[in-house]
Amino acid sequence: DIQMTQSPSSLSASVGDRVIITCRASQSIGKSLNWYQQKSGKAPKILIYTASNLQSGVPSRFSGSGSGTDFTLTISSLQPEDFGTYYCHQSYSLPMTFGQGTRLEIK
Amino acid sequence: EVQLVQSGGGLVQPGGSLRLSCAASGFIFGNYWMTWVRQAPGKGLEWVANINEDGSGKNYVESVTGRFTISRDNANNSLVLQMNSLRVEDTAIYYCATGGSGGGWHVHWGQGILVTVSS
Numbered sequence: 001d002i003q004m005t006q007s008p009s010s011l012s013a014s015v016g017d018r019v020i021i022t023c024r025a026s027q028s029i030g031k032s033l034n035w036y037q038q039k040s041g042k043a044p045k046i047l048i049y050t051a052s053n054l055q056s057g058v059p060s061r062f063s064g065s066g067s068g069t070d071f072t073l074t075i076s077s078l079q080p081e082d083f084g085t086y087y088c089h090q091s092y093s094l095p096m097t098f099g100q101g102t103r104l105e106i107k
Numbered sequence: 108e109v110q111l112v113q114s115g116g117g118l119v120q121p122g123g124s125l126r127l128s129c130a131a132s133g134f135i136f137g138n139y140w141m142t143w144v145r146q147a148p149g150k151g152l153e154w155v156a157n158i159n160e161d162g163s164g165k166n167y168v169e170s171v172t173g174r175f176t177i178s179r180d181n182a183n184n185s186l187v188l189q190m191n192s193l194r195v196e197d198t199a200i201y202y203c204a205t206g207g208s209g210g211g212w213h214v215h216w217g218q219g220i221l222v223t224v225s226s
Contacts, residue, residue: 001169034212036152043202043216044144044152055214087152091211095168096154 002026002090006099014107019075021102023088028068032092035064035073038101039084047086048073080106109133109215111203116220123193123224129186129203129217137161137181140210143188145199146219155201156188157210171197193224 003026013019023033031051036044046055048064051071061076075082083106088099115127129141143155156167156177165177176189186203200221206214 032211034207036213038152043204043219044213045216046206046212046214049207049212089152089154089212091207094166096157098152098154101151 001095002029002093002097004088004090004097004099006086006088006102008102009100010103010105012105012107013078015078015080017078019078019082019104021073021086021088021104023066023071023073023099025069025071025090025092029090029092031067032090033064033066033071034089034091035062036087036089037082037084038087044087078106082106109206111205111215111217113201113203113217113220116201116222118223118225119193120226121193121195121224124189124191125193125222127188127190127201127203127220127222129188131184131186131205134205134215136179136184139205140207141177141179141186142204142210142213143177143186144202144204144213145197145222146202147196147199150199153199158186159210190222193222195224198222198224 005024033051035048038044052064063074085101085103110132112130142157158177174192178187200219202219203217204213
């Protein structure tokens with residue numbers, strides 16, 4: 001199985017900050033990498049698919065990049081509603097796997 | 108509007124069975140892969156199983172292989188996860204999900220349903 005490792009595991013940032021979350025795959029996955037945001041008690045919400053494609057309706061402050069084994073999710077200017085846990089997800093091979101999550105707290 | 112409405116969760120003893128359902132509406136169900144994802148209490152997301160558009164292709168995470176069966180009824184726009192020989196470690200919120208080319212990512216999610224395996 002492909003292991004997905006996110007860093008950091010948690011972070012605290014202020015409104016307006018630029019936030020970067022990274023995800024590393026244990027082997028090359030091309031661009032088969034997706035990002036989700038989950039708030040407590042809710043289903044995950046897709047933000048980015050295939051590494052860099054912004055899902056319709058998601059604010060443009062979210063962006064994704066990377067290929068192969070190293071990927072990043074960037075929030076260009078953090079907003080109060082961006083708190084939650086962020087997960088990367090590889091769909092390159094089965095079983096699909098998720099990163100362990102990055103908990104984002106707003107200072 | 109796309110909706111995935113889940114039912115069937117609850118409390119079951121170890122070794123027991125449970126059947127989860129996911130009723131879909133607002134899209135052409137038979138055109139999309141469907142997936143089950145679970146989340147143990149306080150833990151991260153775990154992909155469980157998926158099924159292709161016509162039900163001829165099914166895939167499972169190793170930990171549920173031989174115990175869980177995913178199926179779909181395209182005539183009735185429904186997805187099912189039959190869970191047998193349940194273990195304590197299967198305790199989780201289970202989500203059905205869909206969307207994305209070839210099932211590669213999950214745009215639409217059900218509300219989630221809690222399965223508790225405990226004696």
